[in-house]
Amino acid sequence: MELKTGDFFCEHAYRDEQDHLWLYLREEELTDRYPNGGYRILGDLTKKADAKDLVLVGAQGQRHPLSPYRGKLKKNEKVKGYIPLDEEDAYVRIVEKKKGRLLSYLIAAVLLITIFLGGIWLGQVNRAVDEPVRIASGELSNPNPENIRLPGITEVHARAGNTRVKQLLLNVEGNAYNLTYTITLDETGEELYESRPIPPGYGVQEFDMERTLEAGTYPITIHVASSALQEDDGESNAAYNAGELTAVLIVE
Incomplete structure (x- = not known):
């Protein structure tokens, strides 16, 4: 099944791993457009799609496999935006991995290492010259x-x-x-x-x-x-x- 993008103007563009550009709406823009809901999400665009028969097709002929829409996201995922389709009130959701959590883990690890090495250094500085x-x-x-x-x-x-x-x-x-x-x-x-x-x-x-x-x-x-x-x-x-x-x- 092919889902074709609609002819809409969007200020934001998503570049996939194949260097294809996809115009999309941010979540707040979609909410402004549909304050009472009423839109449909027909698939998820992810880096590792698992549906062989569901494909997103762009206006320039670019293609990207999709995953079936699965509703609730994992804890390490976030919504980048929504790609409008040529079907009325239909969209494909762009799903990405969160980077902030990994960065926070790295920062915490660096802080722990710094504190540990700092403690060793202070121990050496404060150690008496003639300590056995x-x-x-x-x-x-x-x-x-x-x-x-x-x-x-x-x-x-x-x-x-x-x-x-x-x-x-x-x-x-x-x-x-x-x-x-x-x-x-x-x-x-x-x-x-x-x-x-x-x-x-x-x-x-x-x-x-x-x-x-x-x-x-x-x-x-x-x-x-x-x-x-x-x-x-x-x-x-x-x-x-x-x-x-x-x-x-x-x-x-």
């Missing part, structure tokens, strides 16, 4: 938790006029205690840095000294104290001496 982080120690581990294993440190390097020091202070996997590192100058006993308690398998990768130093080589002692992993009720979580490392601080 997980360290894959590999072979450097303690097979006997009854003893405390300390990594060897003989040299610590810093830059003149800069408090930042990049030096790994590690508590190897297998130790049964937290470790706290304290670095002091041998000549004066001045404390340059004290770490927070470092759990086993974690380490401090860099830290800030209490002050800057001029270029030179400074003998230092790295004091290491141990404390319980968790404070038991009614017991002190005091730190006990675990060892001392003799090293030099090289400031360049």
Whole structure:
């Protein structure tokens, strides 16, 4: 069955996927023309028509398959307009997919990703320089938790006029205690840095000294104290001496 378009003037034109133009009325224009109803819809023009024997034919011979008129639309569909036919008070409805819903989903997804990444960034910005982080120690581990294993440190390097020091202070996997590192100058006993308690398998990768130093080589002692992993009720979580490392601080 062929439905032919009528010879009417319409201000709006719909371009289908075959680049054919179809003149149509908007819904409010149709309502103004038929305030009390009385018009008929004989088919739906959609991108995926499913009626092989229902075709819309234009004045220039253009053709487009139609779907039977099905009344109520799906939630993701909308009416673009109505194409007048050469039959009196008869029209073909143009049905399109809604784009706003997909766009709102995309915007919501982008906002969620932005908030998530922003949270990660803020977490990194607010993280202390010397906050212990997980360290894959590999072979450097303690097979006997009854003893405390300390990594060897003989040299610590810093830059003149800069408090930042990049030096790994590690508590190897297998130790049964937290470790706290304290670095002091041998000549004066001045404390340059004290770490927070470092759990086993974690380490401090860099830290800030209490002050800057001029270029030179400074003998230092790295004091290491141990404390319980968790404070038991009614017991002190005091730190006990675990060892001392003799090293030099090289400031360049």
